[in-house]
Amino acid sequence: MAYRQTNSRTILQRRSSLSNLVQQLLDGGAVIGITWGLVTYYTGGFYSAYVNMMFLMLGIMALTYDRFAIYRSNATYIDKAFNLLKAWSLTFLVLVVLAFLTKQSDIYSRSLIAKIFVSGYFAQLTLHYIFRIIYQKVILHSQQSEKVLIVGQSKLAYYLQHKISSNPWIGEQVIGFIRLPGDEKQTSGRKAPGRKADPMILGNIEHLSALIDQYDISMIYVVTPLQSSKALEDIYTNTLDKHVAIHWIPDIFSLRLVNHSVKEISGIPVITLSETPLIGMRMLLKSLEDKLLSALILIAILPILLIVAIAVKLDSPGPVFFRQNRAGWSGKSFKIWKFRSMYVHQEEAGKLKQAQKNDSRITRVGAFIRKTSLDELPQIFNVLTGDMSLVGPRPHALQHDKEYSQRIFDYFARHHIKPGITGLAQVRGLRGETTEIGQMVQRVEADIEYINNWSIWLDITILFRTVFAFTGKGAY
Template identity: 40%
Template sequence: MLARRLHPSVNRRGLTFWAQWSSATVLSNLIICYLVFDQLGYIATEYRVLVLLGVLASVPIYTALHVYHKRYGYGLGLLRLLAGWSVLMGALSAVVLVCLNYADLDQDLLARMAVFGFLAQACSYLPLRYLTNLHARWLRYERTAVIVGTCPLAYSLARQLRERVPIFGMVSTGNEEVEHVADDSDLPVLGALPGLNDLVTHNSIRRVYIAMPLSKAAQIEAIYLALLDLNVDVVWIPDFSSMMLLNQSISQIEQFPAIYLNETPLSSHPAAALGKELFDRGLALAALIVLFPVMFAVAIAVKLSSPGPVFFRQPRHGCNGQVILVWKFRSMRVHDDTEVKQATQNDSRITRVGAFIRRTSIDELPQLINVLRGEMAMVGPRPHAVAHNHYYGDKIIAYMARHRIKPGITGLAQISGLRGETETLEKMQKRIEKDLAYINHWSLWLDIKILVKTPFTLFSRDIY
């Protein structure tokens, strides 16, 4: 049976998360149990259920929001912790309203549980984060490194590593076709490959990064074998700059190293996928309830604007290329939609009501039904018409890769000014680049930021 094991650095990040989560969870739940016992003289079943649900739900929520990630400082780390705790409290509040008898619970006690629970988690977070930073600084000075290679990849790697790892310098490989002039004068070229072993031995080098193109595989193997007997870590950074990757990662299948070139964050992290699913459907249900009067008024206006149905359901590609019917308020007169023709400025097919609801994106509101049905997400690549996908699929590299996740009502491309008509391949290419960037960097926090920014982009002049 094939088993997937994470790279050691990923395991260390996982240990950091579980250590901080365990400490924070134990401390906060002790405080919460004390508050309940002090108020009631015993811990009622309803509060036990809430504590248990909070423990279980905090794992996917905190994972999705990257709480405890080491790249965040104290301030931003506390804000992420507050965001995770707020989402958790919101989910538990929904459970209280739907499943438990709200009248039997002490509202003041619930408020104190929420406040003191967060304060307990913050008190746990700060000292553990300080110890984590101390350990990271100690590792930094224990990992002096050199980079083998002077190609653009090597210098790009050096710039990325210098904040965490002391880079002693570069080593030339002698490959004239990939030599590159240094962008940073304080990163010297220390010599050529024949002197690498002496350089490592005499300067207490603990790590060697090999940054060379795949075409030099034989030379890479020779460097590795030469360093095998030295007390030094050897890390190979493959040059995939000519390939368009999708959420690439490193793992291991039994004894075989595996490089995942094409994988989505949601398919590789089931807990994150569940968190996004619950977030999307819960928000869609709340939005449908709140916006029902607006949608009812728009439906009447659309019906009176021109003959035809209120809703327009168009086949579009969903997750993994599955065809779904996307709901919209009809904004055009009934016409044949078999040819690839996007809406343009002063398009004669658009009704007067349609022009308004398209410009304000009100025509997209029925897609909340698609989200509630699990066919779409609140945030993701915008779904294009099937005919448009057939047209652009063989003209833009990795065009169909945007369908690896559910399409969204809004997305990174839309808040980046790439809405409306894409009359040139260059415009569509830019939209696809943003869609793939969203897939590569997805997080629940990114979804929240996109949703917050979306209302400020609704009146773009490029919407027809």
């Protein structure tokens, strides 16, 4: 029999609150007021070009502020200030790119835009601080915290308890833990290991109904590992008459996840365990970043490219450039551009030897350009053709991909995003020859961390750090 959805209401719902709406209105009002005031003061009027800019800015804010969860996160004020700065900066970066692409940048005063940026940020920061104080002093104190039970004893369950207990904004109080079938046996009444202040472990699943009545519980979080998901049905059916809210948190974090998320297909909830972060608008933003910045970088480094090309040609016989097949986004093969840094030689059939310190195959010029990473500069052409990105996991030789994929189980997760000229692993010093498998494991971990946390802001940060990481003990 075919499955039929009996309710047209979408299953996935975004939670919102009046406080979030008020904060959004305050931020929007502050941006409108500051833009109108500064433009009027410095230009003598509020012209149509600035009206268009203001409404466009509000629209972009809605997207970037949602991306950084400005109104949905329960972060500390310092974290909120930093996230607000990133979202506000990305808003203006998009504005600048759009003005450049539409050839409208000359219409606007750069100093005025800078004043709007600085004033707008500090105005919002002040409003967030005042609203936070009012909310904590008045609203939270007038509300009674909801009493919560957590079903499960995994690391994620304890992490959830820590987050709830350390964050007064949530308005919940964890009373204790309930053991799932298969959880490590512990004596009832024993405190959670390693945490003196943790709630007591109150009992097993069969005690749940009585504990709800005993502690006047209004909410239950069920944190189940993959093999214990069946227990959720029993918990749900046995508590229907208890008038408690039940939230399910599937414990999938024992897996190495790549850009995990929760979404829906026609109202059906879908938990994504592995996916590229470059989807829709994010892919467009990454592409614009690569094309615009690489074009500017190419203009800036063109004299260096010419000088290095001449030096390579004069130093030893052979081609100026080294071309080699590499695996890119989704494992698709492409030819990488590099300046040749070794004497022309023939590799052993089926083997590829990594460059080593004092390698006799490396030329005099090659030693210098490898040490300074100048040999990587021609990859700017790979970025312009779309095979690579400015920032991403470094593409390895195909033979190395084959070797390391057999020894590191999540090695190919690196291919969920375009390879880059520089990356998070490189600015952390994880480059050069990998004599031990642990060194490559560290690279892979950094690459997956980059994929899971990708943003334009992170790319800019890595590019900035790359300037100071051009040389190092790992480069030869």
